[in-house]
Amino acid sequence: MKTLTHLERLEAESIHIIREVVAEAERPVMLYSVGKDSAVMLHLARKAFYPSPPPFPLLHVDTTWKFRAMYELRDKMAELSGMDLLVYQNPEAQEKGINPFDHGSLHTDMWKTEGLKQALDKYGFDAAFGGARRDEEKSRAKERIFSFRTSSHGWDPKNQRPELWNLYNAKKARGESIRVFPISNWTELDVWQYIHLNDIPIVPLYFAEKRPTVERDGMLLMVDDERFPLKPGEEPVMRSIRFRTLGCYPLTGAVESEAKTLPEVIQETLLTTTSERQGRAIDKDAGGAGMEVKKQQGYF
Template sequence: MSEFGYLDALESEAIQILREGVAEAEHPVLLFSGGKDSTVLAQLALRAFYPSVPPLPLLHVDSTWEFREVIEFRNRFAFENGFELVLHHNEDGRQQGLNPIDHGDLYTSTMRTDALKQALDFAGYDVIFGGARRDEEATRAKERVVSLRNAAHGWDPKNQRPEIWSNFNWRKKSGETLRVYPLSNWTEFDLWAYILSRRVSLCPLYFASMRSVVDQNGKLIVIDDDERAAALGFGPPQIEKVRFRSLGCWPVTAALRSEAQDIGGVVRETFSSSLSERSGRVSDAGSLERQKREGYF
């Protein structure tokens, strides 16, 4: 057993879930945002089906307000690892000019939830793998590893199946789908330990660099697009050395001041911090449970 032996058990469990889910699916897909969780999940899929080409595509629901470095990392990751990459955004929402600052919950519902449901329906995906973890947020803890969704992709936390001794219920009726979370039993510490021990490459935004930021009510927002930032009313930027602990839409995802320029430094900073993992998600002010009931990942 390796120096990080407990990670081998977590890895084996996740690989088992991926293999079982793909075997039970007609059209499986892996949700990929370019963040650390979905990157680890995609790496596990590579291990699960090696040496074959991964038998499921990566699906990125593009809100149209993604960081440019996330897009670049996403494209490079898919190409280098032989994944088919499927992209989707909600064209109606884009035409309406929705943005995460002015339109809040409407933006999230339209550009995230509705866009995801459109993508799943269009391709007929029935087993959808995601990188969410139970320790990430209180609502996540109500999920099972295999989460049943109705024909409208709705989720009822009271209608969760028991999972005893890692026996997962893959049954579904016509029109129903399954959201599957192989990292459910991982913590943020486990994730970073795995990234460190397996040398997983991540989006550069997780590492400290000199970046153009504005202070919005005490939150450091990295200016990813000068023209759009001006239209949103952001003031003049300043240059600071910052990184991200969690990634989302750039106008509502705060960075933190940091000197951590490699994974070891990030791990040391993360586990000496008193802030929660999602403390930088300005958009988390709404109800995640309500969004999940409506079909959010």
């Protein structure tokens, strides 16, 4: 009798979770950030419902500051999967011209945290898939697969439901919603290997290439478009770089690398001794409890 590999077990578990949500929620949606975790999650959703397309839309909570290559892949994948793509941009942030250069953490708060709440309320989604993993960050190690949010999108770490076996309780009162993390039990290595084995399209920025960069506050930033305000004396330098995580380009640090293929990227990932979230500015807010505070405020 065949014994399943760890990736086969993880895949089956994730598909099971995605189907449970579709069976029990009224209006599910998949939050699609165009990163590698989203790529895996979307692929799993396509597998879960084949030959039907996944019976829910993709939602991109856009900040208008993503890398151009991300927008390209986003549109391509929506078409390929046969799913509706909803793009939501917080009109208030739009109007006020909130941007990562002038507004610091307000940029994330308004575009992402507020934007997500507004989008979920606007469409009345009661279940939203997200690509978070338990190995990413300390407070996530205890996050449930089904995470309940109050009608104001708050998260109460003391009031989460126990999850036994593979039985998920999706019952909720009107106005409440669930965030569901189907790839909770995957590690960064699992994600990469799965992308490799299944040939899943990902944003080319994950692979090394010569790109225009500036170094700022110890981070290597890519000058992705003309909106990047150069400080006096700053001159974009072509460096061979790639990204370990993708977000808003002015907030996402690159690493210098020569890894041009997936096995090379995986090799570099495994040999490196710096965890992947370090490239992001967000975790450093509010000391060690950064992500947890953000979650209580409603950040995904």
